Amino acid sequence: MTAPWRPAPGRVVCVGETMAALAPDPPRPLAGADALRLSTAGAESNVAMYLADHGIPAVWLSAVGDDPLGHRVRAAVAAAGVDVGHVLVDPLRPTGLLVKDPGPAGTRVHYYRAGSAASALHPGLLDGEPLRSAALLHLTGITPALSPSCRDLVTGALATPAGERPYAISFDVNHRAALWPDGTAPGVLRALADRADIVLVGLDEAQQLWGADLTVAAVRDLLPGPRILVVKDGARAATAVTADGACTVPALRTRVVEPVGAGDAFAAGFLAGLLRGGSTVRALRLGHLTAVSALQVTGDHGPLPDPARTERLLGLADADWERYEDPDRPDVDRVFGQ
Incomplete structure (x- = not known):
């Protein structure tokens, strides 16, 4: 039997914008806030930080x-x-x-990124190091929405056929509707995703982009390339579809403090599992475990469980995994970050 495809072990290069982030502290509507907390926010750097937490060299x-x-x-x-x-420093x-801007109906986000340093990223960034020695390049659907040169960067990275690239490419669709006012997102993101080796997408995200009635199987029909x-699938599970078929692992139960960043954490955990050569089940479980670390904090980056606990959870029987509840966090709900 042929072993399942895995990216080669090695360092991961994550390309994309990270911004400074301001949020009312304590959380309340922005108009009535007296103080703001300064942090950072960026999907690709979130993935890099969680990969580093897992011991994967990340750039x-x-x-x-x-x-x-x-x-x-x-x-x-x-x-x-x-x-x-x-990282380039633009003068x-x-x-x-x-x-x-937190509110009763959720948190609105106001972006001030037009003309930013990262919006000037371009395809030349992929020449030489650190890509020359990378095992995996991680991209998201946020970057091509930032500017024409950023779109050229992502398109150029994916232009070479998968079998001819010196590294694997993972692509998290990460649709941000506010960044795509011209209605081009469905076509552009589908074309880019279909050329990557590994693609991550939310089922609700796929339904918003490509059809309200899509199932996991239908998403695969739309994206046969990866x-x-x-x-x-939101709070329920995550499914990996490979040449060997579909593998579904339920999400864990945990208390949600804030969902922001959990999708990036899941991506990092899943990629770390693959880079270690683990099974698809193990990679999905590591994705869920890493997502919980983000869900339990107000920022995008939370601490991972200690290695011994992680290994114990990864080794649970399927039935034990499905009914597992964090003993330190009672009254929990089954969750997965969007």
């Missing part, structure tokens, strides 16, 4: 402004153990900013 490749926010963003990502030595463009397609 964040991007650009920030030569300003205090840019220096803070770069330092925050580096503090998590990520290599930021290739002419500012670091992007987002501001959160070697591994992961469809995350």
Whole structure:
């Protein structure tokens, strides 16, 4: 029997914008807030930080402004153990900013990223190091929405057929409707995703983009190209579809403090599982475990369980995994971050 495809072990390069982020502290509607907490926010750097937590060498490749926010963003990502030595510092463009506005119906996010340093990223960024020695390049559907040059970067990375690339490519669809006002998102994101080796997409996200009645099988029909397609079904489960068929692992039960960043955490855990050569079940479980770490904190990046506990949970029988509840967090709901 042929072994299932896995990306080669090695370092992962995550390309995309990370912004400074402001949020009311304590959480309340922005209009009535007296104080704001400063942090960082970026899907690709979130993935890099969680990969580093799992012991996977990770590089964040991007650009920030030569300003205090840019220096803070770069330092925050580096503090998590990520290599930021290739991040560009732009003396002419500012670091992007987002501001959160919590409310009864959820949190609205206001972006101030037009003309940012990262919006000037371009295909030349992929030449030479750190890509020359990468095992995996991680991209998301956020980057091609930032500017024409950013779209060219992602399109160029995926233009070479999978069998001819020196590294594997993972692509998290990460649809941000506010960044696609022209209605081109469905076609662009489908074309990009279908050229990646590994694709992650939420079922609700796929339904919003490509059809309200889509099932996991129908998403696979739309995206036949990826070697591994992961469809995350909200609070219920995640399914990986490979040449060997479909594998579904239920989400864990945990108390949700804030869902932001959990999807990035899941992606990092799943990729870490693959890079270690683990089974599809084990990779999906590691994705769920890592997502819980993000769900239990107010920021995007929370601490992982200790290695011994992680190994114990990864080794549970299927029935024990499905009914597992965190003993430190009673009154929990089954969750998976969007």
